[in-house]
Amino acid sequence: MTRINVTPIIDVALVLVIILLITAPMLSVADLDIELPQAHARDTEDTVFVSITLGAHGEVAVDDHVLSGPQALAAAVRDRFAADDRDDLLVVVRADSRLPHAAVRAAMNAARDGGALRLAVATRQGGQP
Amino acid sequence: MRRWNESRESAGGTSDVNLTPLIDVSLVLVVILLLATPLAFESSFAVRRAEAAARAATDENRTARIEVAVLSADSVRVNRAVMPSADLGRALEPLIERSPDGVVAVSCRDSVPHGSFVAALDAIKLSGAQDIAVTGR
Structure with a gap:
């Protein structure tokens, strides 16, 4: 008999499905070129969150939707919360490390105006200090 | 064959x-x-609402409050003492040990780069702070 052993293929395919299930929420962030600030400590472990991405040149995005400008941020966050059943979703601000703090604070205030109850600042994990 | x-x-x-x-x-x-x-490899710091921190200031003993202001990329103020950013962790540890709730209120000047602000948050977290409240609107 020349039957092909399909077990490895099914094995790999199932691993692929599991990886996709795990990484799908992580991949729902905007594809903007940002340099996150590095940090050693880590705090929040939420796997489902709303991301606000602030690029070095003024680009703003909520999850993977790029907005026309910062003035549209509060409305976009409000729409995102309206589309979800949970109102305690963590909002993670992913800002470029070169941005002035004023821009980040404005984004955090807009997120609060949009209904965010829990806020976090994204960092790039830098190992042990 | x-x-x-x-x-x-x-x-x-x-x-x-x-x-x-x-x-x-x-x-x-x-x-x-x-x-x-x-x-x-991304992570994040949770930050509390500024309003909640302001409310806590009126409720709690003011001497137990820990306030950190990020003045520039390399200098910070802890309560009333101005110091280099590198000394922030060392200055905070005894204050956090004495603090009843471990909450640190952080403010930052508008022009300070976000990376320096996060570096201060990192030092505060590593010093043992239970909660970080970002103030200023």
């Missing part, structure tokens, strides 16, 4: 395993891992 080979080919072709689907799936796996790896 020749007849055996002929009959084998005519019965079902060669018996080589088709590796194409396996390689296909494996390459997709590699691409997904390449995309997801930078995101897997």
Whole structure:
């Protein structure tokens, strides 16, 4: 008999499905070129969150939707919360490390105006200090 | 022998395993891992509402409050003492040990780069702060 052993293929395919299930929420962030600030400590472990991405040149995005400008941020966050059943979703601000703090604070205030109850600042994990 | 080979080919072709689907799936796996790896190294700090911190200031003993102001990329103020950013952790540890709730209120000047602000948050967290409240609107 020349039957092909399909077990490895099914094995790999199932691993692929599991990886996709795990990484799908992580991949729902905007594809903007940002340099996150590095940090050693880590705090929040939420796997489902709303991301606000602030690029070095003024680009703003909520999850993977790029907005026309910062003035549209509060409305976009409000729409995102309206589309979800949970109102305690963590909002993670992913800002470029070169941005002035004023821009980040404005984004955090807009997120609060949009209904965010829990806020976090994204960092790039830098190992042990 | 020749007849055996002929009959084998005519019965079902060669018996080589088709590796194409396996390689296909494996390459997709590699691409997904390449995309997801930078995101897997992302983390975040939770920050409390500024309003809540302001309320806490009126309720709690003011002497127990810890206030950090990020003045520039390399200088901070802890309560009333101005110091280099590098000394922030060392200055905070005894204050946090004495603090009843471990809450640190942080403010930052508008022009300070976000990276310096996060470096201060990192030092505060590593000093043992339970909660970080970002003030200023």
